[in-house]
Amino acid sequence: MNWVLVIVGGMVGAPLRYLTDRAVQSRHDTVFPWGTFAVNVVGCLILGLLTGAAVAGAASSHLQLLLGTGLCGALTTYSTFSYETLRLTEDGARLYAAANVIASVVVGLGAAFAGVSVAEALWA
């Protein structure tokens, strides 16, 4: 059962990242990888909400496996984030590379902290 939840979550999360990235990247012409940035931040927010809800006893372990391990895990990515950062430095866009790293970590962490706080305020 646990594996099925992770698999179903992964099967939904990964194509959501793919489609979001394509939709976002087709709407602008900058080199900044907004698509990956967007899915990573949204995933951090959802996982933060879920973790806060779990701590408050409002989210079951099954929901955590489906939405946390499966969906958010597959929706967000470290490998594409790292590769895109490397590509930016190789293309000479070092400022964009640095901005990508700093913004992803700062905004991603901010989203995670905000998600947990909101969930704890709602369900604690």
Added chain:
Amino acid sequence: MTAPDSETVDEPAERRASGRRPSVWRGQGPAVAAVSVGGALGASARYGAALLWPTHTGGFPWTTFWVNVVGCFVIGAFMVVITEVWAAHRLVRPFFGTGVLGGFTTFSTYAVDIQRLVDTGHPRTGLAYLAATLLAALAAVWLAVTATRRILEWRRRR
């Protein structure tokens, strides 16, 4: 600043550069299916790793750390091979690069792990994990790209 020929994980450069963009969604069915199956495999592998090597509360999240670092190394090697030597089937990149490796590595668990460490009174471990993952992941992808290019160059010369 525009970069029409910039190589991305999700999409080959030549498709981006082809002038007027048709609908983003047209003909995406097979790629979406490939990403979906790959994502299930990657997420399962990460879940399996977490079951094999669980992290205790307040400890350094080594499993997520290594999952992310290994995934970054593999994507570096994969992207060099697929863009510079191997004319792979058009579903190989969405399946393996976007699906498997994207599903395997995770940014959300990384961020929430740091939040949990700070919240449970382990801010130093959280900070060390934040910096170590970032440095190791970027070093891994750089090392993989550089090493793969060297190996390919060496094989070409022989």
